Amino acid sequence: NAGVTQTPKFQVLKTGQSMTLQCAQDMNHEYMSWYRQDPGMGLRLIHYSVGAGITDQGEVPNGYNVSRSTTEDFPLRLLSAAPSQTSVYFCASSQGGTASGANVLTFGAGSRLTVL
Amino acid sequence: GQNIDQPTEMTATEGAIVQINCTYQTSGFNGLFWYQQHAGEAPTFLSYNVLDGLEEKGRFSSFLSRSKGYSYLLLKELQMKDSASYLCAVLDSNYQLIWGAGTKLIIKP
Numbered sequence: 001n002a003g004v005t006q007t008p009k010f011q012v013l014k015t016g017q018s019m020t021l022q023c024a025q026d027m028n029h030e031y032m033s034w035y036r037q038d039p040g041m042g043l044r045l046i047h048y049s050v051g052a053g054i055t056d057q058g059e060v061p062n063g064y065n066v067s068r069s070t071t072e073d074f075p076l077r078l079l080s081a082a083p084s085q086t087s088v089y090f091c092a093s094s095q096g097g098t099a100s101g102a103n104v105l106t107f108g109a110g111s112r113l114t115v116l
Numbered sequence: 117g118q119n120i121d122q123p124t125e126m127t128a129t130e131g132a133i134v135q136i137n138c139t140y141q142t143s144g145f146n147g148l149f150w151y152q153q154h155a156g157e158a159p160t161f162l163s164y165n166v167l168d169g170l171e172e173k174g175r176f177s178s179f180l181s182r183s184k185g186y187s188y189l190l191l192k193e194l195q196m197k198d199s200a201s202y203l204c205a206v207l208d209s210n211y212q213l214i215w216g217a218g219t220k221l222i223i224k225p
Contacts, residue, residue, distance in 0.1 A: 042120060042215030043159075043203070058212075090158060103207060104149075107158035 002026050006091050006108035013081040013115045021076040021111050023091030031094045031103070032074040033058070034066065036087040037110075043090070049074055081115045088112050118142045120216035122204050127222045128194055136189045136202050136219045144209020150178055150189045151203040153218065159203055162189070191221075199223045 033048035045058030049068040092105040128134040151159035165180035201218040
């Protein structure tokens with residue numbers, strides 16, 4: 001059981017370049033989300049999805065785009081990378097949507113992105 | 117605004133007990149989570165509290181007081197593998213998770 005798979009693990013971009021972080025889960029989870037983790041700060045929600053075809057913005061959505069065409073996949077696109085987007089990105093999924101109390105998240109291994 | 121406070125770093129000795137505190141001020145409350153995150157790895161779920169009191173799970177226990185906006189994670193019989201960051205997160209009235217910055221726990225032999 002693979003759980004949540006993220007690729008790539010490491011990426012270096014130049015300012016202005018675009019890229020896609022891939023996320024796939026094989027647990028049939030309805031809820032998927034993208035977080036960024038920066039030193040000295042809590043995880044911050046970028047975008048989330050409560051099911052295929054449904055996406056919504058989190059706390060820090062600017063500069064990022066998502067889509068959810070299938071239950072399994074939830075890619076995160078950086079449209080024009082900026083140094084402020086240097087961070088570690090985590091994809092996470094859960095069985096229930098955000099309206100279910102015990103919203104236990106399963107995280108991917110993370111993607112470390114550096115924007116020069 | 118919404119705020120989760122945790123100590124930045126704590127040090128404890130192998131075999132001892134350590135308590136990691138978390139205080140929160142959020143718009144509503146629908147539960148509190150603790151996650152463990154080893155360096156360079158993903159966070160993994162430890163505990164969930166929605167009612168006041170102590171929840172025990174092996175060497176780890178988590179306590180919640182909703183009236184005080186306070187929780188703690190208690191780790192007993194510390195092992196070197198417990199060296200990690202411990203993240204506190206609150207589910208607010210909109211069922212969004214608000215995360216603390218985490219407490220880095222260093223275990224010394």
